[in-house]
Amino acid sequence: MERLTWLVLLTLAPFSLAILTGVVGLAYASFIPASVLVYGILSEPPSGIVVERDVGSRKLAVGGTAEVRVRLVVEGGSGFVFIGDVTSPGLEVVGKNRHVFFKKPGKRLVVEYSYKIHPLKKGSHSLSPVEVIGRDFLGIKDGTYVLAGEEVEIEAYPRVGGIRRLILSKLRTRERRASNHVAPLGPTSTDFREIREYRPGDSLRTINWKATARLGKVLVNEYEPEGRATVMVYLDTTESTAVGSAFHGSLESSLGLVMSLVSLLLRNDFKVGLYLVGSRRIITPRSGVQAVSTFARAVLSAGPSVHHEESLPLAVERSRTSVRGGVAVAVLVTNLTPYNLDDVKNAIERLRTAFDCRVVVVDVNPYGQFGDVPLALSALHKEGLSEGLKASVVHWNPLGEDVGVAVKKVVGGVFSAL
Structure with a gap:
């Protein structure tokens, strides 16, 4: 309507001036806006x-x-x-x-x-x-x-770090078994576990032809793996990780780190378990690249804690009944603060008591998004808090270090813990 008003004014103004001044030539100036006005009235919208x-x-x-x-x-x-x-x-x-x-x-x-x-x-x-x-x-x-x-x-x-070419060396574990065993690249043992359906990637030599012919579907023999170390990851989703923005906060960064770490360990034949602290969700230790999708679904659905009463020590106690066998290393991923320091210490003690394992604490520092000064001060504070922990501690600044770099640090902590 504004364009219509201007065109009407531009059409009438020259006529008005021509009448007032007696200069007939001024009226010709109205032909152009009048033509545009007529075109606009007659035309249809696109x-x-x-x-x-x-x-x-x-x-x-x-x-x-x-x-x-x-x-x-x-x-x-x-x-x-x-x-x-x-x-x-x-x-x-x-x-x-x-x-x-x-x-x-x-x-x-x-x-x-x-x-x-x-x-x-x-x-x-x-x-x-x-x-x-x-x-x-x-x-x-x-x-x-x-x-x-x-x-x-x-x-x-969650973004997975570019660590596809990283091959972990063999790892000597301390699980509660009759003897030590080597992980992760050893062959399967002769201890029969179960008969299951064929999955892409299974060796043809493991096919049970008698069971396949009898039941009409391809079945394979599965054996207990030899030398497969177990790593249990505890991801903190409680209010301790509710720091920072929804896009670059402590929890969001932790999810990418955990997914990268789990993918790397599974590709290198470790058994990996995951507990979402605060969400009460557990994935029991399992191995093989087929398990990556299971962990990915859990990580994608992870969010801020819905069970505010759950703490790290309580999560360790709840996981004891679900985690069968020994655990070589436990990894705690959290935002270390004075408010959860006692919970972290208690969780470390309970992990040592329950599984006789070594512990790696990954401290995610989300304060870099608030500026260089808060980042530097928080880093110094976190260094002091971690001195009393009986565990290997990996400090990570998500804004300053790539996920792949952080995963390599955590893997280094896993090996040093053993």
């Missing part, structure tokens, strides 16, 4: 709108990038075309996902544009359908509204 959108990937690591490509076609009408979509707060847009184009009369409008998205935290994020609004030049007629496509779900998982 129509025949078709939108195609392609999202490069719907599963991304935190910080990963996916390209979104959009193609817009407008067949009829003329005027302005507004197009865009909306991302959830956990998705950051790199580039522009909202544009304005002008549809010329009698010409087909075909445009393409792209932008990138990357998740800031783990979990499910969404990309709304593409919204298109067509308006005539003067904005005096009902516009065209199109909602194209469907909502796109983007699943973000």
Whole structure:
């Protein structure tokens, strides 16, 4: 309506001046705005709108990038075309996902544009359908509204450090068995465990042909692994880790670290267990790369504590009944503060008593996002707090060190603990 008002004024003003001054030539100046005004009144808003959108990937690591490509076609009408979509707060847009184009009369409008998205935290994020609004030049007629496509779900998982080539050397364990054994790269023993269904990656030599023929599905013999050390990871999801932003806080950083550590240990044939302290969720120790998906689902669903009364010592006690056999190393991942220091000490003592194992404490420092001074002061404070712990301590600043570097430090702590 504002454009209409100006065009009417620009059309009438020259006529008015011509009448007042007697200069007839001034009236000719109104022809241009009058022509535009007539065109705007007679024209129809953009129509025949078709939108195609392609999202490069719907599963991304935190910080990963996916390209979104959009193609817009407008067949009829003329005027302005507004197009865009909306991302959830956990998705950051790199580039522009909202544009304005002008549809010329009698010409087909075909445009393409792209932008990138990357998740800031783990979990499910969404990309709304593409919204298109067509308006005539003067904005005096009902516009065209199109909602194209469907909502796109983007699943973000914790970023796993680039440690695929890291091979762990053989590790001598101290589990409660008749004798010491070597992990992780030894062969399987001859102690029969069970008959189970075939999984991709199983050796053909383990197929039980008699059972396969009898039951009509491929079954394999599974034997007890020889020399498979057990590492139990306790991830703190209580209020101690509720520090920092939702995107770069202590808990969010810890999830990526734990997933990276678990993946590395499983690929190197360790048995790994996980307890989410505060969430009361446990994954009993297991081995093999097939177990990675189980841990990934648990980590993706992990969030701030829902059981506020659970502490690290209580989590250790609850895990005793579920963890069968010995544990070589226990890894506690938390944000070490004066408020949870006693709980950490008690948890270390209970782990030593329950499993006769060594303990590694991973202290995640989230205070770097508040500035260099808080980071330096908190680092000094944490060093002092960790001096009295009877465990190997790994301090990690997520903003200053990559996840892969932190995992290598933790692995070094695991080996030094043994």
